[in-house]
Amino acid sequence: MEVRLIDYSELGPIDYVIVEFVAGEHHIPAAMTRSLLDLVDRGIIRVLxxxxxxxxxxxxxxxxxxxxxxxxxxxxxxxxxxxxxxxxDDIDNVARAIRSGATAAVIVWENIGVASISASARLVSAQIVAQGRIPSRAIVATLQADRPMAD
Incomplete structure (x- = not known):
């Protein structure tokens, strides 16, 4: 097993998801595994x-x-x-989020591309003073609300 050292001073934004599987499923579905590994292989994310x-x-x-x-x-x-x-404590929070009898994957990842923006900013004595995440559902709702009604 190769162990790669991570420079934690250069981390990008960290995100997580809790994905509850369908009843009776206790493993990460193959399609989800392939998608996750594709993002890792393309250098888009680093799973933490x-x-x-x-x-x-x-x-x-x-x-x-x-x-x-x-x-x-x-x-x-x-x-x-x-x-x-x-x-x-995180695992306790996950347990509260999922149904009894269910299995879920908890994935925490770093957005690698944004880490390079942070590093570049520091090189010119600038700093990121805020970052956030907008839930995709909020964007979809806003876009749908702004769409003109069909006649």
């Missing part, structure tokens, strides 16, 4: 953490880390870049 969280019908929580998936998993290639930043 990835966990599989299962909540039993009784509310008990089981957590599987990428390293525990084994070498056969396509996601095994990510183990050298993981920063493992999710803590117990």
């Amino acid at each position: 953490d990835l966990l599989i969280v299962t909540k039993s019908a009784a509310g008990d929580i089981a957590v599987t880390e990428v390293e525990d998936l084994g070498e056969a998993s396509e996601l095994g290639s990510l183990t050298g870049t993981l920063a493992e930043i999710l803590a117990a």
